[in-house]
Amino acid sequence: MTVAVVLAYLALVLVVGVTSQRWLKGTGEDYFLASRSIGPFLLLMSLFGTHMTAFSLLGASGESYRTGVGVFSLMASSSALVVPAVFLGVGVRLWEVGKRHGFVTQIQFFRQRWGSDALALVLFVALVALLVPYLLIGVLGGGVTLEEISGGALPRWLGSLLVAGVVTVYVSTGGLRGTAWANTFQTLVFMTLGAAAFVWIVRDLGGLGTALRAVDPSLLVHGERIPAARLLSYTLIPLSVGMFPHIFMHWLTARSRETFRLPAVAYPLCIAIVWVPSVLLGVLGSVSIPGLAGPAANGVLVRMIDAHAPELLGGLLAAGVCAAIMSSLDSQVLSLATLFTHDVAGRHRGSAVGDDARRVRLGRAFVVGILALVFGLSLVAETSIFRLGIWSFTGFAALFPLPVAALYWRRSTAAGALASVVVAALLWALFFVVAGDDPGYSVAGTGLLPVAVILPASALTLVVVSLVTRPPAAERVERFFS
Template identity: 30%
Template structure:
């Protein structure tokens, strides 16, 4: 039997298991929009940990990270730096966001801001910005799955077929089970990713060099520039390196799916524990980066067509591995793409329905209709991303470059919502649009000053506009803003204007009683 058939069969069996687990997760889930998007707000610490982990460990982890280490060396370590700090802001704002979400029935990131600023315009603008950032990110996951199949089977499984199979399965279980399907499959896939990552790292280092010390000694002798900043090839300056870390840390917690998944947490304690445990995911990245460093002296640039093929080249051509093991490694790498892709498709669909259609449509959607539309949006968005991946649309790369620059523009409005009563609708809206404009300008028109990431310049302008315009416009009623700035002090739910009321009825429940004792201390 040919090796590629064995490799494909092992991966196929794994994909079938994922499909079964994803569909079975639907058992016991209510057929409501809240159940589909938040899992009934009952997700425990273990599943929440793996759900949030899937947001960051994607096709980039198994393709882009080793490719970055192979082409530049030391600058690739920025991944470990921002990973350790990725959720640090969420320790402060996560419990507040989750408390408000449970109290007022929020299902999306923009629900919070629409309620705070009593505006339908805020969620509509944010939904457009979010989907523009999420679709290319999803496209990259589909591209990664297709490339992995092609590399591992030496082209026997074409790109379009590999990506189609992986994301058809992903779309099916998200369609059927919503967040619970994502949660339980991410748990399965997260464990496999961890095992596979270490198997790849250990095999690459010890088969090619014997020890880690020997590997770095070899790099020091042949290409020492790869071990210091700014690195080899097209290296980074210190400003670019540092600003990339800051942009990633601040932008990571602004992705819409981080808000959405935090609404699903069973308690605020689970959110804080997740923040503490999150740096453990570095255990997955370290061996992958080691594999990238191992390629610096063993792989020539002419051996591969693109840097993100370096890990697959190592596995298939340089390491002595049986086909079954290669199949398991392929399954683990595809798992990274699928776990992130499932989250992205689910979040993008919920944003389209919850933040765009529900606010543009004059009449409120029935819950059953909203669930049905959200499910079909998962299919449509996944299909669109698949088409873009197959067509290899060049602008996708440019869109991905500003994806973090887009979502980080939600940072000022988040802090204004939770900590500053004086913020107004005019201030936050003008700030978001100005910040987005500056980010686009420094990304596509003018080189960014001092090698600082464009998104950070955008946030600076965003914050200035928000503060200045808010100070010169009429403040909102204190009893309204008090609900957000001091959620612990609000024991009753104020009547909401029809303009900003979320689809789900606001209510006080047992989760709220618990959250009132857990939410972090209010700001002065």
């Protein structure tokens, strides 16, 4: 029954995504940016659904199971404060510049802002390298979910294949319009069903107060697990939203500047609606289903549903988890396809892909190819979804000085931006190697996350190198600041 409900849901998502194809105009701008026509509600659902991943639901409940409810302060409330500020401070300005100059990708913006092909190439490599692990989170999460709810009848590889397959079909056929529609539908599904599941499970456990009092008290406080320095440095992680290619792509789809208002105001509320149940079910799982270790803890949410909800609701909720996963995976894949078709193939094959129809065909082929690659990687990857996410977010957050300098600092130079990316990449690699498999790694045991070092170093490099190199041409600067 549960598996049947999930399969029916996947079929429904396919219908929603593919139906949007009827509104496709056949142009590149329509396929990749939905003709910049998305309104406030669709933008909110797209941005929120895209930002909430398997990391938010499975990773958060898994991490809460291991370290307690303090995970809410690490990722949820810090995102509620920082992400809308980035929407308003960076997103709106990028939208204006993107509309004025006809940009489709971040790479196009940075290339023209600073006039450097070398910077564009390095940035392309960095963005792709950081986005692939993020894609892996989604495909792995889909596999874990379907394996758990089916009691092993659907092996992890088959679950990952189903999720990747459905996303491949509706993204490749519907483009960004299909992705936005499917995202909206799926975001509503996972928010509604998540809340319903939470209420049901808590009632089954005798009420929230009663259930929480059975939990180990050390899981209900930060204690020694989350030192103050760690909490402080986690507030830097949500800056990653300013450099996510898929968020950039959704910003550009906005109909007008006013469209950003609803997403900025409603985002903190949406965060609370999704994360509070997820985190609480994680700690309650430590009582109901003790003994989960390592990546197995990421399955605690699904196991709780399985143990405490009726089979039909269990199936619907598992579908909700799949919804959260796919609503991120789709935008990430499409953003990679957009980067590839506009910044690699479009530039190096010249007129061969110059026309829209060819570019759309190439984009569709890329979507299929990249999801096949990520599915292959998911077969051999065995890691905590939370850790995978944190390293990916750290890399994107370290690049945040770039959009800020590009939008607000006239004196910033291509050399400064390039040096900043190189320093961020080197430090990221260094910390990744030094941290190894230690899930609680902090810089020299201070409690600080690597991002607290990499981000300031990247920003400082950008400032210093910009100041010691020749100022950018006034004509170029005026094109962006006039």
